[in-house]
Amino acid sequence: MHVPLTLIDFLERAELVYGDRIAVVDEPIAGGLGGITYRELGAMARSLASSLDALDIPAGARVAIVSPNSTRFLISLFGISAFGRVLVPVNFRLNAEEIRYIVEHSGATVMLVDPELEAHVRDVPVAHRIILDEASDSILRRSEPPRHRVTDEAATVSINYTSGTTARPKGVQLSHRSCWLNAVTFGWHVGVTDRDVYLHTLPTFHCNGWGMPYALTAMGVRQVIIRKIDGAEILRRIETEGVTLLNGAPAVVAAILDAAALRRERGEPVPGRGTVRMVVAGAPPPSKAIERLQSELGWEFIQIYGLTETSPLLTINRAPIEWDEVEPAERARRLSRAGVPAIGVRLDVSPGGELLARSNHVFDGYYEQPDETARAVVDGWFHTGDGGHLDGAYAVITDRKKDVIISGGENVSSIEVEDCLYQHPEVAEAAVIGVPHERWGETVFACVVLRAGARVTALELIAHCRERLAHFKCPTMVELRDSLPRTATGKLQKFRLREPYWAGRERGVN
Numbered sequence: 001m002h003v004p005l006t007l008i009d010f011l012e013r014a015e016l017v018y019g020d021r022i023a024v025v026d027e028p029i030a031g032g033l034g035g036i037t038y039r040e041l042g043a044m045a046r047s048l049a050s051s052l053d054a055l056d057i058p059a060g061a062r063v064a065i066v067s068p069n070s071t072r073f074l075i076s077l078f079g080i081s082a083f084g085r086v087l088v089p090v091n092f093r094l095n096a097e098e099i100r101y102i103v104e105h106s107g108a109t110v111m112l113v114d115p116e117l118e119a120h121v122r123d124v125p126v127a128h129r130i131i132l133d134e135a136s137d138s139i140l141r142r143s144e145p146p147r148h149r150v151t152d153e154a155a156t157v158s159i160n161y162t163s164g165t166t167a168r169p170k171g172v173q174l175s176h177r178s179c180w181l182n183a184v185t186f187g188w189h190v191g192v193t194d195r196d197v198y199l200h201t202l203p204t205f206h207c208n209g210w211g212m213p214y215a216l217t218a219m220g221v222r223q224v225i226i227r228k229i230d231g232a233e234i235l236r237r238i239e240t241e242g243v244t245l246l247n248g249a250p251a252v253v254a255a256i257l258d259a260a261a262l263r264r265e266r267g268e269p270v271p272g273r274g275t276v277r278m279v280v281a282g283a284p285p286p287s288k289a290i291e292r293l294q295s296e297l298g299w300e301f302i303q304i305y306g307l308t309e310t311s312p313l314l315t316i317n318r319a320p321i322e323w324d325e326v327e328p329a330e331r332a333r334r335l336s337r338a339g340v341p342a343i344g345v346r347l348d349v350s351p352g353g354e355l356l357a358r359s360n361h362v363f364d365g366y367y368e369q370p371d372e373t374a375r376a377v378v379d380g381w382f383h384t385g386d387g388g389h390l391d392g393a394y395a396v397i398t399d400r401k402k403d404v405i406i407s408g409g410e411n412v413s414s415i416e417v418e419d420c421l422y423q424h425p426e427v428a429e430a431a432v433i434g435v436p437h438e439r440w441g442e443t444v445f446a447c448v449v450l451r452a453g454a455r456v457t458a459l460e461l462i463a464h465c466r467e468r469l470a471h472f473k474c475p476t477m478v479e480l481r482d483s484l485p486r487t488a489t490g491k492l493q494k495f496r497l498r499e500p501y502w503a504g505r506e507r508g509v510n
Contacts, residue, residue, distance in 0.1 A: 004151055004152060004153040004176070004177075005153045005176060005177050005180035005181065006082065006150045006151065006152075006153055006155075006176040006180065007077075007078060007081055007082045007150070007157060007176055007179060007180065007214060008078075008082040008083075008149065008150065009180065009218070010078075010180075010183065010214045010215075010217045010218040011041070011042050011045060011078045011082060011217060012042070013217075013218050014038040014041070014042070014217045014218060014220055015038055015039055015041075015042040017220060018038045018194065018220030019037060019038050019039035019042075020037055020038075020039065021037060021038055021220050021222070022035045022036070022037055022222050023036055023037055023038040023040070023041045023217070023220075023222070023223060024036055024041065024071045024074055024222075024223045024224075024225065025222065025223070025224045025225065025241065026070065026071040026225050027069075027070065027225045027226065027227045029227075031115065031133050031134050032070075032071070032225075033071045033072065036071060038217070038220060041074070041075060041078075041217075042078075044075045044079065044140040044141075045075050045078035045079035045082065045083075046079070046083070046145065046146050047079070047139065047140050047141055047142040047143075048075060048076060048079030048080070048139055048140060049079050049080070049082075049083035049084070049085075049146035049148065050142045050144045050145065050146050050147075051138075051139035051140075051142055052079075052080075052083075052085060052110065053144070053146060053147045053148070054142075054144075055110070055128055057085065057109060057110055057128070059084035059085065059148045060084065060085070060086065060156075061085050061086065061108075061109055061110070062085070062086045062087075062088050062106045062107050062108040062109065062110075062159065063076075063080045063085050063086065063087060063088065063108060063109075063110040063111075063112065064088040064089075064090055064102070064103050064106065064108035064110065064111045064112070064126070065080075065087065065088070065089055065090065065111070065112040065113075065205075066090045066092050066099060066111065066112070066113050066114065066117050066120075066121055067092060067112065067113065067114035067117065067132060067204075067205075068092055068114060068116070068203070068227045068228070069200045069203060069204050069225050069226060069227050070114060070132065070225060070227065071225055072112075072114075072132040072140075073114075073132075073204045074204065074213055074223065074225075075140065076112060077204070077208060077209075077213055077214075078217075081150070081157045081158060081176075082149075082150060083146045083148050083149060083150065084146075084147075084148030084149065084150055084155075085148075086156045086157070086158060086159060087157065087158040087159075087208075088102065088103070088106045088108050088158065088159050088160075088161070088171075089158060089160060089204065089205035089208065090102050090103070090161070090205060091161075091203075091205050091206075091410075091470075092114070092117055092120075092205065093410070093470050093471075093472055094470045095468070095469060095470050096120060096121055096123060096124060098169075098469075098470060099120075099121055099124055100123075100124045100125070101168065101169075102161045102169065102171075103124055103125075103126055104125075105161075105168075105171065105367070105368070106159050106161075106171055106367065108126060109126065109127040109128060110126065110127065110128040110129075110130065111124065111126040111128070111129050111130070112130050112132055113129060113130065113131050113132065114131075114132055115131050115132065115133040118131055150176060152176070153175065153176045153177040153180070154175050154176070154177060154364075155175065155176055156173050156174065156175060156176075156364065157174050157175060157176050157178075157179045157208070158173075158174050158179075158208055159171040159172065159173055159174075159367050160172045160174065160205075160207055160208070160308050162307075162308040162309070162411055168416075169413075170366040170367075170369055170372055171366060171367030171368070171369070172308045172309050172363050172366060172367075173363055173364040173365055173366070173367050174207075174208070174311055174363055174364070175363075175364050177360065178311045178360060178361050178362065178363065178364075179208065179211055179214060179311060180214070181311075181344065181360045181361060182211040182310075182311035182312070182313050182361045183211045183212070183214035183215040183218070184215065184218075185313055185342050185343050185344060185361075186210065186211055186212060186215055186304075186313050186342075187212075187215030187216075187218070187219065188343065189304075189313075189316045189318065189342060189343070190215075190245070190277070190279060190302060190316075190318075191277075192215050192216060192219050192221060192245070193219060193221075194219050194220040194221065195244075196216075196219070196221045196222075196244045196245050197221065197222045197224065197241055197242050197243045197244050197245070198212070198216050198221050198222070198223050198224065198243070198244075198245045198246065199224045199226060199234065199237055199238065199241070199243040199245070199246040200223060200224065200225050200226055200246075201226060201229060201234060201246045201247060201248040201252055202246075202247040202248050202249075206308075206409070207308045207311065207312045209247075210247060210281070210304075210306075210312055210313070211311060211312070211313070212247060221245075222241075224237055224241045224243060229248075229251075229252055229255060230255065230259075231255035231256045231257075231258050231259030231260070232259040232262070232263075234246070234252075234255070234256055234259070235256065235259050235260065235263065235270065235271055235272075238271045238272050238276060239271035239272075243272070243276065244272075244275050244276055244277065245276070245277055245278075245279070246276070246278050246279070247278070247279045247280075247281070248278065248279075248280060248409070249280070249281070249282035249283070249408055249409025249410075249441070250280060250282060250283055250284070250285035250289070250408075250409070250440075250441045251408035251409060251439055251440050251441065252280075252409075253278070253280060253285050253289050253293060254285075254289065254438065254439040254440075255439075256293075256297070257289065257292055257293065257296070257297075260296060260297055270296070270297055270298075272297060272298070272299055273297065273298030273299070274298050276297075276299040276300070277299065277300035277301075277302055278293065278299055278300070278301060278302065279302045279303075279304060280301065280302070280303050280304075281303065281304045281305060281306065281312070281409075282406055282408075282409030282410075282441070283406045283409070283441040283442065284303060284336050284337075284338070284397065285336070285441065286336075286438075287329070287332040287333045287335070287336040288332070290303075290332040290335050290336060291328050291329055291331075291332035294328065294331070294332065295328055300318075300319075301319075301332075301335055302316070302317065302318045303316075303317040303318075303335055303336070303337075303338065303339055304316050304317070304339065304342075305317075305338035305339055305395065305397065306361075307384060307385075308363075309362065309363045309376065309382060310357060310359065310361045310362055310363070310382065310384075311361035311362075311363070312361075313342045313345075313361060314338075314341070314342060314345050314347070314357050314359065314361070314384075314395075315338045315339035315340055315341055315342060315345070315347070315394075315395050316339045316340060316342050317334075317335055317337055317338065317339030317340065317394070318339075319331060319334075319335060337391065337394045337395065337396050338388070338394070338395040338396060338397050339394060339395060340393045340394055340395070341393070341395075342359075344359050344360055344361075345357060345358070345359040345361070346358040346359065347390065347395055348381065349388065349389055349390060350383070353387045353388070353389070353398075353399075354383055354384065354385070354386065354387055354388075354401050355384045355386050355387070355388045355395060355397070356381040356382065356383060356384065357381065357382045357384060358380060358381055358382065362377070362382045365377075384401075385400065385401045385404070386399070386400055386401060387399035387400065387401050400434075403415055403494075405432070405433070405434035405442050405444055406434070406441060406442055407434065407437070407440045407441060407442050407443055407444060407472060408439075408440040408441065408472060409441075410472050410473075412434075412444055412472065412473045413473075414431075414432035414433065414434075414444075415432075416469070416473065417432040417444060417446065417465065417469065417473055417474070417475065418430045418431065418432050418446075420464070420465050420468050420469055421446060421448060421461065421464070421465065421475075423464075423468070424456065424461060424464050425451075426450050426451055426454035426455075426456040427448055427449075427450060427451070427454075427456075427461070428449045428450060428451045428454075429448070429449035429483075429484050430446060430447070430448050430449075431446070431447045431448075431484050431492055431494060431497055432444060432445070432446045432447075432475065433445050433447070433494055433497050433498050433501075434498075435477075435498070435501040435502075436501060436502065436505070437476075443476045443477070444473065444474060444475045444476060444477075445475060445476070445477050445478075445479070445501070446461070446475040446477070446478045446479070447478075447479050447481050447484060447497055448461060448478055448479070448480055448481065449480075449481055449482065449483060449484060450480060458477075458478035458479070458480060459478075461475070461478045462474060462475055462476075462478055484497070485497065
């Protein structure tokens with residue numbers, strides 16, 4: 001017997017087994033949905049699908065969503081993908097022109113927009129624009145059953161745009177099969193149960209929340225929405241909601257540790273000791289931060305490694321029983337590695353030192369970019385673009401082959417930033433690299449050679465970028481130089497620019 005693996009499995013199980021349980025606790029703001037049950041979540045997802053039917057949006061059509069974390073976003077994960085359409089989650093921190101490119105490239109005919117972002121995307125052309133607020137909640141209250149239901153596990157769930165080595169992002173196509181298997185494998189490794197309470201500190205647009213919302217739904221987990229990341233607010237929610245699990249980038253770890261230190265200064269307890277586990281990805285945090293999370297907060301630290309192209313789970317680093325007696329600093333050092341292969345994943349290293357992977361989670365290709373797809377998947381192996389080696393069963397990331405900076409968990413294409421700098425009439429040469437940053441893991445650093453006679457300042461160049469790019473992509477530092485290091489053939493030697501900042505570190509990424 002072969003039963004297709006589709007996302008409706010997770011929603012229908014939640015409705016059947018946990019129908020009367022609170023599924024999602026929305027952000028306590030005006031216009032929020034409050035607390036909804038899994039039965040209500042299922043009904044709203046079907047209603048959204050039926051509303052798209054009423055607009056004559058066909059199966060296979062792309063539906064973009066531009067929103068921070070919200071209950072309506074979680075409804076859309078199922079209401080769009082489980083009923084025949086393709087979700088296009090857009091990083092809401094991008095500027096309007098970047099969002100326009102994604103909407104146009106994906107061919108999205110519908111765009112769902114959080115009300116806080118309505119003005120930001122007002123000029124992005126799309127056939128149907130729906131503002132996700134109380135005024136449009138009729139789309140979540142229809143009683144007509146949806147016309148479409150996905151029965152093919154090879155059908156596309158979503159096209160997730162990710163920054164790469166070119167200035168334009170690539171659309172990663174993820175199937176029902178890959179998302180289903182990623183969710184089940186992720187939930188298994190992290191130990192998700194129906195007794196968990198999950199805090200959505202990870203942006204849902206990031207690889208569909210790493211696929212965790214699917215696993216949580218299948219297990220009837222209560223999910224708590226938080227729209228904006230603030231360390232003190234995270235600790236408050238953990239305390240008031242009884243949170244046991246959260247995911248995030250290293251920057252979220254730093255924010256939590258800072259907020260916890262302030263609590264201790266005031267003589268207030270830090271919640272979650274012995275009950276909270278935190279899953280971190282995007283870049284490995286410093287081992288000292290891992291040690292502090294475990295010793296000062298008493299939380300369990302779990303690291304995963306993966307990419308949008310792998311749905312994303314490739315490796316998991318969760319301390320095994322054999323490490324129980326290991327000294328805390330050494331345990332933290334071991335946890336700073338990327339981890340061991342997740343179930344169903346095979347890893348290898350190319351002769352050039354690039355980490356390679358095979359799994360059922362690997363994507364179906366870049367949307368309308370077959371040449372890029374052919375470069376990424378060669379002879380049945382996905383080329384991660386990350387340099388590394390295997391330490392026994394453990395993958396260790398040592399450098400980034402792709403020209404990507406990961407700052408606060410966000411991918412930044414250095415080529416895109418360089419292109420922006422070159423648009424300034426006074427810039428002759430530009431090279432952008434990632435340098436270590438205590439809070440963000442890496443920060444964007446630009447080395448610039450000005451044209452003869454130019455008088456522009458570093459601060460003016462930063463302002464130039466901030467007018468044209470999402471702010472998280474912009475250089476936080478610009479160094480004006482007389483020249484940039486190049487080979488005899490004129491090839492830029494970025495490794496020489498990085499060397500002074502990464503000297504003495506085991507890895508060339510942070």
